[in-house]
Amino acid sequence: MSSGEGTVLDVNNTEVVYNKVVQVLRGLSLSVPRGQIVALLGSNGAGKSTTLKAISGLLPLEDGAMPAGQIVFDGQPTAGEAPQRLVRRGLAHVMEGRRIFEDLTVEENLVAATYACAGRRAAPRDFDAVYSYFPRLHERRKGLAGYLSGGEQQMLAIGRALVADPRLILLDEPSLGLSPKLVEEIFSIIARVNAERSVSMLLVEQNASVALAVAHQGYIMESGKIVIDGTAERLAADPDVREFYLGVGGSGEARSFRHLKHYKRRKRWLS
Amino acid sequence: MTQHLALPEKTLPQMLREQAQSHGDRLAIRQKDFGIWKPLTWATYFERAAQFGLGLQAMGLGRAGHLGVISENRVEWVLAQMGAGLIGAVTVGVYPTSPTNEVAYVVEHADIEVVVCEDQEQADKVLEAIALLPRLRRIVIIETKGLSSYSPEERERIVTFAEVEAAGADVWQRGDGRARVDDVLASQQMDDVGLMIYTSGSTGNPKGAMISWRNIRGVVPGIVERLQLTPDASHLSYLPLCHVAEQMLTTFVPVYMGSQVNFGESIRTVQEDLREVAPSMFLGVPRIWEKLHASISIKVQESGPWRRRAFDWALAQGAALVDKPRSRWSVLDRARHAVAYGLVLRALQNFIGLRKAHVALTGAAPISTEVIRFFRALGVPLVEVYGMTETSGMVTGQRLGEARPGTVGVPTLGVEHRIGDQGELQVRGDMVFVGYYKNPQATAATVQDGWLHTGDVVSEQEGQLRIVDRLKDIMITAGGKNLTPSEIENTMKASPFIKECIVIADARKFVSALIQIDYDTVGKWAESRRLAFTHFRSLVELPQVRELVAAEVSKGNDRLAQVAQIKRFHLLTKELDHDDGEVTATMKVRRSSIYKTYAAEIEALYA
Numbered sequence: 001m002s003s004g005e006g007t008v009l010d011v012n013n014t015e016v017v018y019n020k021v022v023q024v025l026r027g028l029s030l031s032v033p034r035g036q037i038v039a040l041l042g043s044n045g046a047g048k049s050t051t052l053k054a055i056s057g058l059l060p061l062e063d064g065a066m067p068a069g070q071i072v073f074d075g076q077p078t079a080g081e082a083p084q085r086l087v088r089r090g091l092a093h094v095m096e097g098r099r100i101f102e103d104l105t106v107e108e109n110l111v112a113a114t115y116a117c118a119g120r121r122a123a124p125r126d127f128d129a130v131y132s133y134f135p136r137l138h139e140r141r142k143g144l145a146g147y148l149s150g151g152e153q154q155m156l157a158i159g160r161a162l163v164a165d166p167r168l169i170l171l172d173e174p175s176l177g178l179s180p181k182l183v184e185e186i187f188s189i190i191a192r193v194n195a196e197r198s199v200s201m202l203l204v205e206q207n208a209s210v211a212l213a214v215a216h217q218g219y220i221m222e223s224g225k226i227v228i229d230g231t232a233e234r235l236a237a238d239p240d241v242r243e244f245y246l247g248v249g250g251s252g253e254a255r256s257f258r259h260l261k262h263y264k265r266r267k268r269w270l271s
Numbered sequence: 272m273t274q275h276l277a278l279p280e281k282t283l284p285q286m287l288r289e290q291a292q293s294h295g296d297r298l299a300i301r302q303k304d305f306g307i308w309k310p311l312t313w314a315t316y317f318e319r320a321a322q323f324g325l326g327l328q329a330m331g332l333g334r335a336g337h338l339g340v341i342s343e344n345r346v347e348w349v350l351a352q353m354g355a356g357l358i359g360a361v362t363v364g365v366y367p368t369s370p371t372n373e374v375a376y377v378v379e380h381a382d383i384e385v386v387v388c389e390d391q392e393q394a395d396k397v398l399e400a401i402a403l404l405p406r407l408r409r410i411v412i413i414e415t416k417g418l419s420s421y422s423p424e425e426r427e428r429i430v431t432f433a434e435v436e437a438a439g440a441d442v443w444q445r446g447d448g449r450a451r452v453d454d455v456l457a458s459q460q461m462d463d464v465g466l467m468i469y470t471s472g473s474t475g476n477p478k479g480a481m482i483s484w485r486n487i488r489g490v491v492p493g494i495v496e497r498l499q500l501t502p503d504a505s506h507l508s509y510l511p512l513c514h515v516a517e518q519m520l521t522t523f524v525p526v527y528m529g530s531q532v533n534f535g536e537s538i539r540t541v542q543e544d545l546r547e548v549a550p551s552m553f554l555g556v557p558r559i560w561e562k563l564h565a566s567i568s569i570k571v572q573e574s575g576p577w578r579r580r581a582f583d584w585a586l587a588q589g590a591a592l593v594d595k596p597r598s599r600w601s602v603l604d605r606a607r608h609a610v611a612y613g614l615v616l617r618a619l620q621n622f623i624g625l626r627k628a629h630v631a632l633t634g635a636a637p638i639s640t641e642v643i644r645f646f647r648a649l650g651v652p653l654v655e656v657y658g659m660t661e662t663s664g665m666v667t668g669q670r671l672g673e674a675r676p677g678t679v680g681v682p683t684l685g686v687e688h689r690i691g692d693q694g695e696l697q698v699r700g701d702m703v704f705v706g707y708y709k710n711p712q713a714t715a716a717t718v719q720d721g722w723l724h725t726g727d728v729v730s731e732q733e734g735q736l737r738i739v740d741r742l743k744d745i746m747i748t749a750g751g752k753n754l755t756p757s758e759i760e761n762t763m764k765a766s767p768f769i770k771e772c773i774v775i776a777d778a779r780k781f782v783s784a785l786i787q788i789d790y791d792t793v794g795k796w797a798e799s800r801r802l803a804f805t806h807f808r809s810l811v812e813l814p815q816v817r818e819l820v821a822a823e824v825s826k827g828n829d830r831l832a833q834v835a836q837i838k839r840f841h842l843l844t845k846e847l848d849h850d851d852g853e854v855t856a857t858m859k860v861r862r863s864s865i866y867k868t869y870a871a872e873i874e875a876l877y878a
């Protein structure tokens with residue numbers, strides 16, 4: 001886990017406090033190997049989004065502070081770097097809830113994203129790369145982004161992140177509010193982007209089964225700390241993960257609500 | 272205290288009726304339920320217990336029948352136990368934390384006919400093993416959540432606690448219920464077995480120790496006298512009631528003394544419950560004290576420099592006065608203590624809920640003297656006591672005010688003792704148990720001519736007993752030296768970073784150990800040094816952590832004789848767990864099972 005050649009992101013013993021009182025992260029450490037998708041799973045309020053905000057430098061906007069810990073992106077500490085500088089260094093953050101410019105057209109949204117390319121020799125003039133992954137966006141490129149469906153908006157949000165050709169994308173709940181079919185589509189595109197452009201990704205998800213299906217590595221966090229980590233296959237086979245995150249009992253069949261137990265297995269998180 | 276020594280020659284259930292008759296309006300029990308402390312008087316305690324007992328009787332549980340209880344501490348536990356006593360049945364407690372196979376073993380071995388289960392989780396354990404339990408007739412379930420999910424065949428076996436109580440209440444109201452209970456009590460003999468307590472089984476299968484009413488009557492005076500308990504005492508019951516230590520303070524003593532017992536919300540809220548109750552006595556096992564010690568240390572580390580300095584100073588004042596009786600304090604001593612108390616100690620005692628405790632106990636396992644000194648310095652009157660299931664509770668204890676850390680004091684009232692071959696402590700008295708259930712060989716080996724062979728090696732210093740180790744644990748190295756592993760292990764466990772230490776020395780050239788780090792304190796330590804880790808295993812595998820433990824071990828080694836020093840150690844990458852059979856329900860290490868599980872690691876230490 002020490003920061004080395006193989007990793008694009010290292011988070012070491014990070015603590016985050018909101019409003020000087022609410023401690024959300026308690027000594028969190030994780031790393032993202034180059035070219036891999038890493039899933040960060042956890043229940044509501046575990047601190048997953050906070051982790052992403054700490055990485056991309058957005059904490060001050062929400063009165064958050066990082067009293068302890070160190071985050072190294074691409075070999076350099078991020079401490080003191082403004083979020084926009086990080087974006088230009090190749091760190092894109094696709095926020096939860098998509099956050100597109102609704103009153104601009106699809107293409108204008110993408111143009112706005114070229115801001116992230118400022119200072120580079122060649123900014124892209126067309127968005128063929130983005131449209132090749134998301135043909136739907138090409139069809140609707142003249143339409144107002146606010147009129148896109150939820151899935152298309154999510155595609156736009158991811159496409160916007162791709163404009164600047166980032167080395168690492170932080171994805172916050174891409175499946176939020178989408179139909180199962182769209183979730184599948186988006187995740188297969190995420191996997192393609194990762195494979196073809198070797199972009200590393202840190203993926204925060206509530207939908208643990210799709211996340212573990214595309215991810216190489218996974219971490220599971222609870223109340224501000226990692227409780228278990230490992231390869232995606234190992235996590236998907238772990239009895240605790242299966243019970244608490246994948247909703248299947250030890251024997252493998254999906255649980256019927258009729259047989260729901262009123263007690264939980266004791267979590268042990270053996271690694 | 273002589274007035275307490277004249278306890279009536281009555282059984283525990285007879286005493287319960289007596290308490291209900293003589294001061295029925297007094298508070299007996301408080302149960303915290305959804306945040307509200309609900310009181311129960313002695314009269315209702317007796318009545319509800321009797322009704323539950325009659326309900327059991329209606330289900331066919333007869334005299335000398337066996338009732339199992341698998342539950343956390345709560346009022347229903349003691350109602351079931353007393354109810355069984357009032358109809359002449361025997362109660363057997365089972366650890367609610369036990370995995371299915373251990374629950375099944377005890378339920379089967381103890382010939383339990385009716386079992387009270389706390390909730391669906393416990394009932395599921397019993398139902399899973401139902402094929403192996405031909406004697407079991409009914410399951411009484413306390414929490415009814417999830418009851419509807421059982422299949423009709425399963426459901427047929429299950430009744431709810433409330434239903435049993437209601438059935439008993441019917442009998443009670445019809446008029447002959449009271450007479451039935453009176454009949455049973457009239458013919459109840461002191462030598463009837465009232466309780467079976469299964470030993471935790473650190474060396475093999477658990478053994479069921481049969482405890483008679485006479486045993487209970489025999490152990491109480493000693494406890495009362497040594498701890499200076501009065502009818503006004505209050506107690507928070509939270510340690511497992513299937514263990515003799517909690518039994519003695521939750522049922523034995525309160526029923527004879529008429530003192531008060533509190534049941535908290537659950538085992539997870541002990542800290543908060545303790546703060547609310549502020550009981551006059553408190554029983555902890557070493558693990559509880561160690562945890563409390565560690566949590567105070569962590570909190571102090573996290574606080575600012577001024578507060579830290581104030582704490583250190585106050586603790587030093589307290590520590591300096593620990594061994595000095597209050598009557599011999601100088602004016603300066605008093606002044607210093609007053610400041611320390613006002614600034615720090617009082618608030619801390621309030622925080623841990625022990626400000627009103629006039630006695631706090633530790634027992635059931637050895638504890639490091641540092642922890643004892645720490646709490647005494649805080650002003651918690653912590654005394655070490657010693658007892659075992661087979662002695663129905665504590666039989667030796669330090670006297671308040673003259674407690675020497677590291678000893679277990681002197682035998683209590685009514686206990687005769689002698690030191691046998693190999694320094695083994697032997698005791699005799701009314702409290703020596705009847706025998707092991709269905710195991711006469713083990714009984715014969717343990718009780719000879721009325722003397723109970725405790726299996727503990729002791730040494731006597733100026734009349735105070737000091738426990739050396741379990742007789743069977745004493746190891747002989749390849750060089751022929753006798754070693755007491757628990758002495759080595761406790762020396763190591765005094766380090767806040769070491770939670771568990773299992774020594775290997777038998778027939779070996781040198782001493783080595785398996786060590787489990789304390790996740791919380793080592794985790795904090797690593798964070799303060801900016802060492803990244805994600806979970807227990809990755810923390811253990813940090814080279815710096817190994818160095819830390821090595822330094823702690825060598826610090827411990829300095830306090831040990833040359834032959835007893837740990838030369839090599841292996842860090843466990845997983846915490847020892849009851850589910851894996853590595854520790855017992857009371858978190859006692861199962862040596863043989865651990866030696867087997869970690870055989871490869873152990874051989875590597877000697878390679």
